[in-house]
Amino acid sequence: xxxxxxxxxxxxxxxxxxxxxxxxxxxxxxxxxxxxxxxxxxxxxxxxxxxxxxxxxxxxxxxxxxxxxxxxxxxxxxxxxxxxxxxxxxxxxxxxxxxxxxxxxxxxxxxxx
Amino acid sequence: xxxxxxxxxxxxxxxxxxxxxxxxxxxxxxxxxxxxxxxxxxxxxxxxxxxxxxxxxxxxxxxxxxxxxxxxxxxxxxxxxxxxxxxxxxxxxxxxxxxxxxxxxxxxxxxxxx
Numbered sequence: 001x002x003x004x005x006x007x008x009x010x011x012x013x014x015x016x017x018x019x020x021x022x023x024x025x026x027x028x029x030x031x032x033x034x035x036x037x038x039x040x041x042x043x044x045x046x047x048x049x050x051x052x053x054x055x056x057x058x059x060x061x062x063x064x065x066x067x068x069x070x071x072x073x074x075x076x077x078x079x080x081x082x083x084x085x086x087x088x089x090x091x092x093x094x095x096x097x098x099x100x101x102x103x104x105x106x107x108x109x110x111x112x113x
Numbered sequence: 114x115x116x117x118x119x120x121x122x123x124x125x126x127x128x129x130x131x132x133x134x135x136x137x138x139x140x141x142x143x144x145x146x147x148x149x150x151x152x153x154x155x156x157x158x159x160x161x162x163x164x165x166x167x168x169x170x171x172x173x174x175x176x177x178x179x180x181x182x183x184x185x186x187x188x189x190x191x192x193x194x195x196x197x198x199x200x201x202x203x204x205x206x207x208x209x210x211x212x213x214x215x216x217x218x219x220x221x222x223x224x225x226x227x
Contacts, residue, residue, distance in 0.1 A: 006155075009153070032212060032213050034216075036216075042220065043117075043203060043205075043218030043219055043220050043221055044156075044203070044205075044216070044218045045218070046215045046216065049213075049215070051213050090155060090156065094212035094213070095212070096212065098212075099144070099161060099163050099169070099212055100158055100161065100171060100172075100212070101146070101158065101161075101212055101216065102158060102172070103148070103155050103156040103157070103158075104155050105153060105154060105155035106155045106156075
């Protein structure tokens with residue numbers, strides 16, 4: 001079965017600094033990978049997804065992620081964060097072997113003034 | 114557009130009571146799913162459905178039942194609530210081929226079991 005590990009439960013970063021949120025996955029078959037964002041007291045919304053093709057994926061709000069098959073990673077990056085990026089970020093994985101979309105435990109991004 | 118609608122938004126139950134969390138979507142999505150969100154645990158998949166009449170278990174199905182009689186609705190039933198089921202529940206839907214598509218989430222239902 002597929003699984004995903006988010007290595008950091010919380011990440012503090014100064015405003016306008018770059019940030020990387022780490023995600024590693026485990027699967028015996030090819031994967032589809034996603035990053036979702038949850039703003040306070042809201043549901044989740046999709047930031048970006050990797051299905052196939054180019055390993056660098058660009059999403060909304062200036063975020064991007066890189067699929068690295070050899071490292072089984074899908075880290076999320078943003079070159080310059082803003083206070084509005086304060087949220088919890090979830091990595092998720094699925095495969096074409098079943099219909100389950102499995103989420104990680106989430107990373108809280110704290111933007112420091 | 115309504116999107117994914119969950120009701121109720123808040124509910125308090127006593128141990129042993131039963132209830133149903135309702136989920137409806139108006140996007141004609143084939144794929145629907147239920148997750149629970151607990152602090153430090155992320156989202157865990159409870160049950161999912163790839164179409165009317167088809168349901169399957171997720172990561173944490175015990176204590177929950179689902180059915181999918183129409184494309185639009187996917188209710189989640191707690192037959193005998195336990196304090197361990199205190200959580201925030203999210204319903205989500207996606208177009209056919211759900212595992213590659215974007216999940217659209219409802220606003221959540223916060224359940225407290227005393």
